[in-house]
Amino acid sequence: MKILVIEDEAQLREQLKQQLQESGYVVESAGDGKEGLYLGGEYPFDLAIVDIGLPDISGIEVIRQWRSEGRSLPVLILTARGRWEEKVEGLEAGADDYVVKPFNFEELQARVRALIRRAGGWSDSSLRCGPIQLDMVQQTVTVNDSPVELTAYEYRVLEYLMLHAGEVISKTDLTEHIYEQDFDRDSNVIEVFVGRLRKKLDPDNVYKPIETLRGRGYRFAIAREAVT
Amino acid sequence: MNSLSSRLLVAASLVLLVFLGVTGLVLDNAFRRSAEEAVSERLTSYIYAILDPFSIDEKTGKVTLPSQLRNQRFLRPESGLYARIIDETGHVLWRSKSMVDLDVPFIGTVASGETVFGRLDGPAGLYFGIALETLWDVPGGKTRHIIVQVTESGRAYVEQVNSYRRHLWGWLLGVVFLLLLVQWGILHWGLLPLRRVSDAVSRIENGEAEFIEGRYPAEIRVLTDSINSYIRTERLQRNRYRDTLGDLAHSLKTPLAVLRGLGSEGKIDARGVAELNEQIDRMNQIIGYQLQKASTAGRQIMARRVPVRELVERMVETLGKVHHNRRIRCVVEIDDDVTFRGDPGDLMELIGNLLENAFKWADARIRVRAAIQPDDQTGQLVLCIDDDGPGIPVDKVDDVLRRGVRADESVSGHGIGLAIVRDIVDAYHGRLNITRSEWGGAAFCLSFPC
Numbered sequence: 001m002k003i004l005v006i007e008d009e010a011q012l013r014e015q016l017k018q019q020l021q022e023s024g025y026v027v028e029s030a031g032d033g034k035e036g037l038y039l040g041g042e043y044p045f046d047l048a049i050v051d052i053g054l055p056d057i058s059g060i061e062v063i064r065q066w067r068s069e070g071r072s073l074p075v076l077i078l079t080a081r082g083r084w085e086e087k088v089e090g091l092e093a094g095a096d097d098y099v100v101k102p103f104n105f106e107e108l109q110a111r112v113r114a115l116i117r118r119a120g121g122w123s124d125s126s127l128r129c130g131p132i133q134l135d136m137v138q139q140t141v142t143v144n145d146s147p148v149e150l151t152a153y154e155y156r157v158l159e160y161l162m163l164h165a166g167e168v169i170s171k172t173d174l175t176e177h178i179y180e181q182d183f184d185r186d187s188n189v190i191e192v193f194v195g196r197l198r199k200k201l202d203p204d205n206v207y208k209p210i211e212t213l214r215g216r217g218y219r220f221a222i223a224r225e226a227v228t
Numbered sequence: 229m230n231s232l233s234s235r236l237l238v239a240a241s242l243v244l245l246v247f248l249g250v251t252g253l254v255l256d257n258a259f260r261r262s263a264e265e266a267v268s269e270r271l272t273s274y275i276y277a278i279l280d281p282f283s284i285d286e287k288t289g290k291v292t293l294p295s296q297l298r299n300q301r302f303l304r305p306e307s308g309l310y311a312r313i314i315d316e317t318g319h320v321l322w323r324s325k326s327m328v329d330l331d332v333p334f335i336g337t338v339a340s341g342e343t344v345f346g347r348l349d350g351p352a353g354l355y356f357g358i359a360l361e362t363l364w365d366v367p368g369g370k371t372r373h374i375i376v377q378v379t380e381s382g383r384a385y386v387e388q389v390n391s392y393r394r395h396l397w398g399w400l401l402g403v404v405f406l407l408l409l410v411q412w413g414i415l416h417w418g419l420l421p422l423r424r425v426s427d428a429v430s431r432i433e434n435g436e437a438e439f440i441e442g443r444y445p446a447e448i449r450v451l452t453d454s455i456n457s458y459i460r461t462e463r464l465q466r467n468r469y470r471d472t473l474g475d476l477a478h479s480l481k482t483p484l485a486v487l488r489g490l491g492s493e494g495k496i497d498a499r500g501v502a503e504l505n506e507q508i509d510r511m512n513q514i515i516g517y518q519l520q521k522a523s524t525a526g527r528q529i530m531a532r533r534v535p536v537r538e539l540v541e542r543m544v545e546t547l548g549k550v551h552h553n554r555r556i557r558c559v560v561e562i563d564d565d566v567t568f569r570g571d572p573g574d575l576m577e578l579i580g581n582l583l584e585n586a587f588k589w590a591d592a593r594i595r596v597r598a599a600i601q602p603d604d605q606t607g608q609l610v611l612c613i614d615d616d617g618p619g620i621p622v623d624k625v626d627d628v629l630r631r632g633v634r635a636d637e638s639v640s641g642h643g644i645g646l647a648i649v650r651d652i653v654d655a656y657h658g659r660l661n662i663t664r665s666e667w668g669g670a671a672f673c674l675s676f677p678c
Contacts, residue, residue, distance in 0.1 A: 009482045015489030053478045080478040080485075082516055083523070084543070084580030085573050091546035098550070102484035102512055104505075105492045114553070123553050 002177045004048040005029040006036035033057025051078040060093045067094035074115035120163035127162045130222040157193045161220040170217035252400050268345040271358040274378045291322035308381035316373040334377040335359035354382030421445050473523045520648045524655045525571035533567035536598045543579050551587045558594040566598050581645035582613045589617030612673040614665035625662045
């Protein structure tokens with residue numbers, strides 16, 4: 001999961017970046033609206049956290065521009081003023097949720113998770129496809145209720161594929177969403193991760209959860225189960 | 229008598245009536261006098277006309293007058309003009325034929341050589357009489373005292389005066405009516421700019437205009453200009469105030485966010501983190517609450533009217549987006565003409581905080597209702613937000629609304645939002661009631677004087 005953080009206060013930006021990275025997200029950050037707009041246009045992000053009170057181009061302007069360009073990524077706004085006028089303006093500009101400073105990191109993380117799964121069409125943070133269940137809060141995976149140990153990267157790949165279950169995801173997409181922008185990309189690594197995931201999730205090759213579509217990418221092939 | 233135009237109209241009408249009344253009386257008096265004078269002159273001339281052809285036979289004492297008196301009215305019976313001649317003993321020497329045997333009043337005693345004119349009362353009403361006492365040379369060198377008396381019926385005079393009065397008062401009434409009409413027109417025209425100013429002010433209050441527009445006479449322009457500049461500075465001031473407070477909030481809260489982040493970095497032990505977070509929460513709530521309180525505009529002079537429905541629908545839509553996955557049905561029941569008299573930002577705070585609260589606690593349903601309810605004054609705006617959540621127990625209501633800041637978020641999870649709502653409601657002299665909704669959840673009802 002790749003997140004863009006636009007926040008002008010350097011210390012807060014670094015904290016956010018660090019805490020989100022510790023939670024397993026890939027994070028890029030920008031210190032002003034201009035850089036944020038550039039990054040947002042350049043890379044595919046799964047979510048953006050935008051401070052409304054940016055010095056040059058306001059957060060609201062950044063969101064408006066993205067929306068007018070047809071970018072539909074979920075946007076979480078950070079507001080310090082706390083007045084409803086600002087929140088409503090941000091939400092009407094196209095933001096999906098707001099967090100008022102100073103926030104609990106746990107609360108922010110919950111909002112981020114909720115927005116990401118909502119964008120993937122999930123209504124609960126526990127994603128279940130057939131026997132495979134992925135808990136976004138605990139970051140755990142079970143198959144037929146028995147836990148499966150995954151490395152951080154394996155988990156990221158599976159989370160991304162399951163969030164977009166049913167869709168074809170190219171190797172480049174996967175790489176983009178799993179690594180920082182300056183990471184030395186090697187698409188073979190993705191193949192290795194997918195291979196290991198198949199073994200761990202489906203050692204007997206019964207469920208065939210991840211499908212390979214030659215030349216196009218991968219698809220999580222087990223249908224979603226609506227969790228009510 | 230609480231309007232300028234009725235005051236002016238009443239005062240001017242009184243002055244007009246008194247003036248025209250006095251004028252009428254003076255004219256009436258002058259006319260009567262000149263009419264009486266004319267009568268007196270005419271009667272005097274009759275006397276001389278009688279004296280001229282008159283002679284007395286000394287022996288018989290008989291008065292002879294030529295039967296052909298110049299004025300036919302002396303001859304025609306009951307013509308209204310009568311004359312007689314008497315001697316000093318009151319013995320009638322001669323009477324005009326017109327008298328027949330009528331009882332006609334005459335002026336009686338007169339000093340020697342004088343003429344007396346006056347009004348007389350007779351059987352047929354008013355008479356005018358004149359009498360002349362004179363010495364008459366009788367042939368034989370003697371002289372006799374005789375009195376010549378002429379009386380004329382006042383009927384003609386009365387008719388003349390009455391007809392004059394009819395005309396006079398008729399015309400005066402006409403003039404009064406016309407002048408009142410003209411005066412009303414002048415008043416209307418003269419006070420028109422004031423009426424326009426008051427219309428302009430109500431347009432501002434209805435939110436149809438920003439300022440008092442148009443040109444006004446010099447006397448009022450000072451007023452309209454200062455009202456306009458007052459509105460302008462007041463709005464600028466309020467915006468500047470709000471921006472400054474917003475900036476202050478921003479510059480205080482971002483460092484607080486950094487501090488809170490520090491706690492999560494693992495450099496501080498768990499007890500330290502709890503302590504740090506508690507203090508940050510307190511500071512944050514104090515900042516939030518006090519700044520909100522300071523930036524509440526409250527009830528203002530010339531407040532604009534904010535359409536409630538539009539604003540509520542905007543907020544329901546945006547908040548509905550945030551709470552999209554809760555699948556809560558939010559119904560808005562507000563008529564188009566319901567308005568809130570005050571600052572749109574304040575209304576937004578009220579609705580935002582209450583709606584956020586409702587979305588937080590509702591199970592599946594929220595309803596926002598607003599209406600103008602008539603009371604003995606101008607009516608009041610009643611705005612209610614109901615949800616079907618757990619509701620607030622009666623004994624907790626005061627805790628929920630407690631003024632000031634309590635870091636104790638466990639008070640059924642209703643944060644400082646409701647304290648803010650209460651403060652804004654107070655600033656508008658409104659009321660906030662918390663009851664149970666028909667679904668068993670919380671029902672927050674605000675009411676404001678219109």
